[in-house]
Amino acid sequence: MKIELNTNERIYEVDVEPYESLNQVIRHKIGLMGTKRGCDTGGCGACTVLLDGQAVYSCMVPAARAEGKKVTTIEGLCNNNKLDPIQDAFVEKGAIQCGYCTPGMIMSAKSMLSQNSAPSEKEIKDSIAGNICRCTGYVKIVDAISAAAETIREGE
Numbered sequence: 093m094k095i096e097l098n099t100n101e102r103i104y105e106v107d108v109e110p111y112e113s114l115n116q117v118i119r120h121k122i123g124l125m126g127t128k129r130g131c132d133t134g135g136c137g138a139c140t141v142l143l144d145g146q147a148v149y150s151c152m153v154p155a156a157r158a159e160g161k162k163v164t165t166i167e168g169l170c171n172n173n174k175l176d177p178i179q180d181a182f183v184e185k186g187a188i189q190c191g192y193c194t195p196g197m198i199m200s201a202k203s204m205l206s207q208n209s210a211p212s213e214k215e216i217k218d219s220i221a222g223n224i225c226r227c228t229g230y231v232k233i234v235d236a237i238s239a240a241a242e243t244i245r246e247g248e
């Protein structure tokens with residue numbers, strides 16, 4: 093079936109099978125490879141995107157169900173070649189090692205920070221509880237999200 097996907101403020105017309113996930117379509121039909129595919133079973137968070145602002149596992153959402161909603165991927169956070177404060181903070185705080193989890197982590201943080209720019213450490217940890225990182229030990233990721241929250245508050 094043909095569907096229209098509003099992804100990063102652009103409409104893509106794509107031909108999808110009923111069983112195809114949003115993750116498959118974003119990566120292989122739209123060509124945005126920043127969203128990762130990890131477990132493909134809803135257990136790692138590497139595929140996290142925003143659907144109408146809410147963080148979702150794109151491997152668990154049939155692409156056809158995303159029609160009529162706003163999909164935001166990691167590529168959509170960059171504005172006029174300027175990184176999002178969360179992206180900047182991940183770089184500055186050294187919260188990235190292999191980077192495989194990073195897009196999903198950032199999208200989960202984005203969803204939380206857009207509703208709460210003054211999160212407690214627990215709220216930060218809760219926001220990324222569904223995102224697995226095999227490399228960093230999470231401390232620098234939590235630091236980066238906290239620093240991004242501070243930057244966002246300064247700009248409010």
Ligand code: FES
Pocket residue numbers: 128129130131132133134135136137138139140149150151152
């Ligand atoms: S690839 Fe979607 S949760 Fe792991």
Ligand code: FES
Pocket residue numbers: 187188189190191192193194224225226227228
């Ligand atoms: S930086 Fe490698 S999995 Fe998180």
